[in-house]
Every structure is written in structure tokens, then in C-alpha cells.
Amino acid sequence: MEFKDYYKVMGVARDATEAQIKQAYRKLARKYHPDVSKEKDAEARFKEVGEAYEVLKSAEKRAAYDQLGKGPRPGEDFRPPPDWNSGFEFSGAGPGGNADYSDFFESLFGGAGGGRRSRRDPHDARGEDHHAKVLLDLEATLQGGSRTLTLRIPEIDEQGRLVSKERVLNVQVPKGILPGQTIRLAGQGSSGGAQGAAGDLYIEVEFQPHPLYRVDGRDLYLDLPVAPWEAALGASVKTPTPSGTVDLKIPAGSRQGTKLRLKSRGIPASTAGDFYVVLQIALAPATDDKAKSAYVALSEAIPFNPRAALGV
Amino acid sequence: MRPMNEGSLSGEIYEEYAVLSVDDLSRLCAVDRTYIVELVEEGVLEAIEVRAPEWRFPGAALRRARTALRLQRDLEINLPGVALALELMEELERLRRELRMGRQ
Numbered sequence: 001m002e003f004k005d006y007y008k009v010m011g012v013a014r015d016a017t018e019a020q021i022k023q024a025y026r027k028l029a030r031k032y033h034p035d036v037s038k039e040k041d042a043e044a045r046f047k048e049v050g051e052a053y054e055v056l057k058s059a060e061k062r063a064a065y066d067q068l069g070k071g072p073r074p075g076e077d078f079r080p081p082p083d084w085n086s087g088f089e090f091s092g093a094g095p096g097g098n099a100d101y102s103d104f105f106e107s108l109f110g111g112a113g114g115g116r117r118s119r120r121d122p123h124d125a126r127g128e129d130h131h132a133k134v135l136l137d138l139e140a141t142l143q144g145g146s147r148t149l150t151l152r153i154p155e156i157d158e159q160g161r162l163v164s165k166e167r168v169l170n171v172q173v174p175k176g177i178l179p180g181q182t183i184r185l186a187g188q189g190s191s192g193g194a195q196g197a198a199g200d201l202y203i204e205v206e207f208q209p210h211p212l213y214r215v216d217g218r219d220l221y222l223d224l225p226v227a228p229w230e231a232a233l234g235a236s237v238k239t240p241t242p243s244g245t246v247d248l249k250i251p252a253g254s255r256q257g258t259k260l261r262l263k264s265r266g267i268p269a270s271t272a273g274d275f276y277v278v279l280q281i282a283l284a285p286a287t288d289d290k291a292k293s294a295y296v297a298l299s300e301a302i303p304f305n306p307r308a309a310l311g312v
Numbered sequence: 313m314r315p316m317n318e319g320s321l322s323g324e325i326y327e328e329y330a331v332l333s334v335d336d337l338s339r340l341c342a343v344d345r346t347y348i349v350e351l352v353e354e355g356v357l358e359a360i361e362v363r364a365p366e367w368r369f370p371g372a373a374l375r376r377a378r379t380a381l382r383l384q385r386d387l388e389i390n391l392p393g394v395a396l397a398l399e400l401m402e403e404l405e406r407l408r409r410e411l412r413m414g415r416q
Contacts, residue, residue, distance in 0.1 A: 029387055035379050146320050172322035182326040214412050
């Protein structure tokens with residue numbers, strides 16, 4: 001097990017005051033809160049910071065932890081001495097609620113047993129609902145279909161400890177689901193008491209960024225590069241869409257950023273979203289003499305000042 | 313313990329069919345119903361029809377209520393603060409989307 005340097009996690013000195021620790025925690029919690037943060041590993045960091053604060057905010061736990069700090073260095077293999085916490089009394093229940101703590105934490109301060117999860121009325125209690133979040137590919141909502149999802153489900157084991165289990169589910173993704181929406185799987189939460197119904201599983205969906213398409217509500221956007229002459233003269237160009245490659249007609253006189261709409265080719269629904277193609281004019285390089293003379297001929301043939309609007 | 317790999321499961325899109333009462337939300341979020349009423353009074357949640365004898369909420373209210381609850385609990389901010397944070401987060405999300413769309 002790895003020794004965790006909670007001071008480093010919080011970015012505070014070992015002699016930081018209670019107020020400094022609280023301040024550091026508040027700042028980090030806002031930065032990494034999974035609902036707020038766009039950082040990639042926000043959830044893991046948020047948990048880590050929460051765990052560090054759980055220890056450092058309590059005078060007893062902090063004192064006990066400091067005793068250990070004289071031992072192994074961070075990252076080294078760590079095993080708590082058998083009687084390490086004798087003489088310290090931890091006030092308050094163990095870590096509360098829904099956090100799951102590192103092995104390091106649990107070896108020192110025990111699991112997250114007790115708390116509000118211990119109610120397990122034998123009879124007609126309804127099982128708890130579970131909530132999970134998954135990243136889906138865009139194709140899942142465009143075509144619907146089955147996806148294998150791996151969820152981390154917190155469970156209470158026989159010793160009353162909170163452990164996190166992996167659960168693999170095969171889920172039919174409803175066609176047309178949007179980011180932020182939820183698939184509810186009835187009866188797939190915790191089992192209830194003898195007479196009680198099982199809880200439900202709520203799976204909140206987000207999309208992985210797609211290599212070609214951007215999503216705005218039900219509409220999809222594609223940046224389509226076109227050559228200057230295709231934009232100027234009009235052309236029919238091959239264009240990828242979710243339902244396959246199409247020949248798209250570029251109207252003559254199109255400009256950079258021109259939006260072309262393919263109706264109802266976005267995310268499906270009773271009123272399906274649209275598919276927008278945004279033209280991006282790509283410049284052909286003038287690398288050889290032939291290309292250079294073609295550009296020269298163009299500049300002579302067309303009196304064009306792209307900076308006219310700037311008054312120069 | 314349930315088997316770790318199961319057959320194919322299917323469910324509908326919750327936001328498209330669910331209509332929730334104050335009691336539903338209070339049970340689903342494991343909070344007292346007065347907390348849900350406070351969220352309504354603060355404007356965090358909006359009933360489908362405010363004048364109805366009993367409030368009904370769209371399915372999307374569940375996610376919003378849970379987010380509000382987490383923000384309040386984890387960051388120790390009060391309800392007006394939560395409401396403000398949610399509004400600013402939505403605004404940020406809208407701006408990010410516009411940026412992605414390359415609006416000119």
C-alpha cells in the first residue's frame with residue numbers, strides 16, 4: 001500500500017494552521033468538484049482532497065497521521081504499525097456518506113461502515129437507488145443499440161465496509177438520448193428487504209467527443225473543407241454524415257463559414273435534429289511553378305482587396 | 313450477490329417520460345421534502361405548472377436537484393449560492409457550446 005502525503009495533496013505546509021487547511025480545502029474542492037470542474041481527473045482528485053481534509057481537519061487524526069510521517073517516504077510501501085493509533089481517540093463516526101476512501105486511509109482510520117447506510121430493515125424496505133455516469137460514443141444515440149458498460153458500484157461487504165465493485169452491464173441505449181439525460185433501469189439498484197422492491201439504477205449519459213461531429217442539442221455540426229474554386233464556382237463534394245457518405249451540392253459563391261443544412265440528419269427524435277455542414281475554405285498551396293503562375297493569373301484577373309472593410 | 317455479468321437490459325430515456333412529485337424527488341434524493349420545497353422557492357427547480365394544486369416536475373429536475381444537493385453538501389454553500397452557481401454553470405456551458413460551434 002502506498003503512503004499518502006496528505007499535506008502535499010492539499011498543498012499546505014506540515015505546520016499549516018487549521019484555518020489554512022480549511023482554506024486550501026475549500027479552494028481545491030471548488031476546483032475539482034465533479035459537477036463544476038472540467039479537469040479530466042476531477043472526480044479522483046476531489047476524492048483525494050476530501051480524504052486528505054478528513055484527516056487534517058481533525059486534530060486527533062492529524063496528530064496520529066503526523067506520527068506516521070516520520071516513517072516511510074511518500075510512495076514507499078506502507079504498513080501501519082500494529083498499535084499505531086493507540087492513545088488517539090477518533091471523535092465522530094467514521095467517514096460519512098458516500099465517499100470511498102483509499103486503502104491507505106482505511107488501514108488507518110477504518111472503513112466507512114456505520115453512517116446512514118446501515119439501515120437494512122429486514123422486511124418491506126425498498127432497496128437503494130444507484131446512480132452512475134457513463135461516456136457513450138455518439139453512434140449509440142444515432143443508431144441506438146447495445147453497449148457494454150462498466151460501472152463502479154459502492155457496496156457494503158460482510159464486514160460492513162464500503163467497497164467499490166465493478167459491474168458489467170449490457171444496456172440497450174435508447175435512440176436519441178442526449179448528453180445529461182438518464183437511462184433508468186428499474187430494479188437494478190440494491191436489492192430490498194424480503195418484501196421490499198429493489199432500487200433502480202439511473203445511468204446518466206455523456207458523449208465522448210466525436211472526431212468529426214460536434215453536438216448542439218439535437219443538431220450535429222461538421223466542418224467541411226472546400227477548395228476556393230469549389231466555393232466560388234459551386235461543386236458537388238463527398239461529405240460524411242452519420243447515415244453514410246453523401247454528395248453535397250456546394251452553391252456557387254459560398255463563403256467561409258457558410259452553413260448548409262441537411263434536414264433531420266441529426267440526433268433522432270419525433271422531430272429529429274438537423275445536420276449542419278460549415279464550409280471551411282482551404283487554401284491550395286503554391287508549391288511549384290505551375291501553381292504559382294495560376295495564382296498570379298488569378299490575381300491579375302480578379303481585382304480583389306480582402307482588406308477593403310478595414311479602410312486600407 | 314448478483315451475478316457480475318447479466319443479459320441485455322433496456323430502459324427508456326427518463327427525462328422524456330418521468331413526471332415527479334415533491335415526494336418522489338425527496339425520496340430519490342434521500343432528503344426531506346422541505347428541502348425540495350426550498351429548491352423551488354429559490355428557483356432552482358421549476359414546477360411544470362406552478363398553480364397546480366400539487367407540484368409536478370419534469371424528469372430533468374432529478375439531476376438538477378441532485379447536483380444542487382452535492383454542491384451544497386460538498387462545498388458548503390447556501391441555497392442562494394447554489395442557485396447562482398447553477399446559473400453560472402449553465403451560462404458557461406452555453407458559451408462553451410457557442411465556442412465549439414464557431415459562431416461568427
